[in-house]
Amino acid sequence: MKTISRKQEIITVASSLFNEKGYKAVSMRDIAKAMDIKAASLYNHIKSKQEILSEIILKVAEEFTNGMENVVNENTSAINKVEKVIELHIDITVNHSEALAALNNDWMHLEGDDLKAFIKMREDYEENFRIIIKQGIDAGEIKPYHPEVILFSILSTLRTLYVWYQKRGKLDVNILKKDMVSVLIKGII
Amino acid sequence: MKTISRKQEIITVASSLFNEKGYKAVSMRDIAKAMDIKAASLYNHIKSKQEILSEIILKVAEEFTNGMENVVNENTSAINKVEKVIELHIDITVNHSEALAALNNDWMHLEGDDLKAFIKMREDYEENFRIIIKQGIDAGEIKPYHPEVILFSILSTLRTLYVWYQKRGKLDVNILKKDMVSVLIKGII
DNA sequence: AATTCTAACTAACAAGCGTTAGTTTTGTTA
DNA sequence: TAACAAAACTAACGCTTGTTAGTTAGAATT
Numbered sequence: 001m002k003t004i005s006r007k008q009e010i011i012t013v014a015s016s017l018f019n020e021k022g023y024k025a026v027s028m029r030d031i032a033k034a035m036d037i038k039a040a041s042l043y044n045h046i047k048s049k050q051e052i053l054s055e056i057i058l059k060v061a062e063e064f065t066n067g068m069e070n071v072v073n074e075n076t077s078a079i080n081k082v083e084k085v086i087e088l089h090i091d092i093t094v095n096h097s098e099a100l101a102a103l104n105n106d107w108m109h110l111e112g113d114d115l116k117a118f119i120k121m122r123e124d125y126e127e128n129f130r131i132i133i134k135q136g137i138d139a140g141e142i143k144p145y146h147p148e149v150i151l152f153s154i155l156s157t158l159r160t161l162y163v164w165y166q167k168r169g170k171l172d173v174n175i176l177k178k179d180m181v182s183v184l185i186k187g188i189i
Numbered sequence: 190m191k192t193i194s195r196k197q198e199i200i201t202v203a204s205s206l207f208n209e210k211g212y213k214a215v216s217m218r219d220i221a222k223a224m225d226i227k228a229a230s231l232y233n234h235i236k237s238k239q240e241i242l243s244e245i246i247l248k249v250a251e252e253f254t255n256g257m258e259n260v261v262n263e264n265t266s267a268i269n270k271v272e273k274v275i276e277l278h279i280d281i282t283v284n285h286s287e288a289l290a291a292l293n294n295d296w297m298h299l300e301g302d303d304l305k306a307f308i309k310m311r312e313d314y315e316e317n318f319r320i321i322i323k324q325g326i327d328a329g330e331i332k333p334y335h336p337e338v339i340l341f342s343i344l345s346t347l348r349t350l351y352v353w354y355q356k357r358g359k360l361d362v363n364i365l366k367k368d369m370v371s372v373l374i375k376g377i378i
Numbered sequence: 379a380a381t382t383c384t385a386a387c388t389a390a391c392a393a394g395c396g397t398t399a400g401t402t403t404t405g406t407t408a
Numbered sequence: 409t410a411a412c413a414a415a416a417c418t419a420a421c422g423c424t425t426g427t428t429a430g431t432t433a434g435a436a437t438t
Contacts, residue, residue: 006415021297024213028396040397041416049396105294108210143375149368152353153346160345168337179338186332195385217426229427230386238426 007045010035014052019101019166023053023109054114056102061121063092068128078136082154083181085129089158090177093165100162129155154184196234199224203241208290208355212242212298243303245291250310252281257317267325271343272370274318278347279366282354289351318344343373 013034017026028049032039046052067088071081093100107118133150136142142150157180165171202223206215217238221228235241256277260270282289296307322339325331331339350369354360 022211022213022294024211025298027394029394037415038417040399040418043397044415105211109214145372146368148357149372152349153369153372156346156349156353157342160341160349164341164345179335180342183334183338183342216424218424226385227387229388229429232427233385 010042010045011052011055015056015098015102018053018056018106019098023102023106050111050114053102053106054110056099057107057110057118058114060092060096060099060103061118063096064088064125065121067092068125072128072132077141078132078139079141079185081132082136082142082185085132086154086158086181086184087177089161090173090180093161094173094176097162097165100159104159104162126151126155157184199231199234200241200244204245204287204291207242207245207295208287212291212295239300239303242291242295243299245288246296246299246307247303249281249285249288249292250307252285253277253314254310256281257314261317261321266330267321267328268330268374270321271325271331271374274321275343275347275370275373276366278350279362279369282350283362283365286351286354289348293348293351315340315344346373 010031014026014031017030017034020026028039028042031052032042035042068085071084071088074081074084076084107115107122110118130147130151133142133147137144137147161180165176199220203215203220206219206223209215217228217231220241221231224231257274260273260277263270263273265273296304296311299307319336319340322331322336326333326336346369354365
């Protein structure tokens with residue numbers, strides 16, 4: 001089906017523009033111009049501007065949710081799970097760096113059920129991470145700092161990674177994983 | 190002069206709204222409504238919406254610049270300087286948490302010289318931090334990880350601190366400093 | 379009491395917004 | 409070659425945007 005691929009094209013172009021200036025600062029005419037068509041033509045492929053935003057955000061949000069689900073259900077040490085979460089973030093960052101801008105900065109412009117779904121996913125994700133860290137502390141694998149501070153510190157770094165990845169032109173994924181795991185883990189064990 | 194204080198009031202209210210929804214999603218009518226006046230009345234005190242944004246952003250940006258200047262010129266170890274930078278971020282976060290939202294997410298909506306000035310300040314700031322870290326590595330105080338990864342990791346955490354500070358209701362500043370310094374420093378020494 | 383200043387107001391503007399309706403072009407299939 | 413579907417187009421809609429002009433009410437100063 002051609003329509004689906006054209007829709008995907010719109011979403012990709014929109015992601016890139018949202019990444020630069022944010023959802024509210026990008027008009028349908030901006031998106032159209034970037035594709036060399038007129039704004040009205042976009043509506044042959046998508047229902048609304050909102051739909052573009054929620055497709056961008058919820059798709060990656062689900063990747064995070066599924067990835068975290070897998071990590072949680074693995075039968076390994078807490079430290080190993082943290083390592084897996086770091087790698088999950090890096091994989092998603094490398095594959096969807098522009099979508100992450102919308103996810104991080106424009107999620108509040110989601111509406112209705114999409115907004116609710118996103119917030120729930122985000123809360124669940126943080127809670128799972130929190131549990132992993134607490135288990136690590138209880139097991140003596142992780143230093144007994146305040147878990148909230150550890151969670152915040154690691155998650156901030158991972159969530160902002162997309163900015164740096166875009167700036168410092170496309171580093172090698174495996175080197176990135178090794179370095180990030182070192183810096184983020186060695187501080188807490 | 191009363192005008193200055195009324196202008197400050199507008200800036201404070203605007204900061205709060207920008208913090209919630211972002212610069213482009215907040216209209217002059219929104220700001221006015223939050224102050225129980227009409228949008229046109231705002232222009233008795235400010236020149237434009239742009240002016241509100243640049244006053245919010247450049248004021249804190251200068252605090253960062255000055256703070257970093259002081260740290261760089263101190264005569265102590267690199268680790269001690271990193272510690273001072275962390276404390277600088279925490280102090281600014283505690284005093285201007287809502288302005289930091291604009292600084293982090295809406296700086297690209299600055300225009301002309303304001304935009305240029307901001308970008309320069311930001312680059313200089315990062316460069317100063319980078320130099321401190323490199324000196325620490327050379328002196329053997331800091332582990333020889335890739336300096337860029339250390340810089341990115343610490344700076345991401347510090348820059349996102351305002352979000353967590355707002356969420357986890359106003360923690361005690363001194364405890365916060367102690368915890369952050371622990372988690373961020375102990376990982377790299 | 380007259381004047382000046384401050385800070386609000388109403389009314390309106392031109393431009394831009396997301397979106398719809400109806401039409402035409404384009405490329406593929408019967 | 410005629411029919412059909414996909415994807416573009418033009419034109420317009422109602423609404424919101426930042427901002428200006430001109431006016432007015434109240435307080436402070438002369």
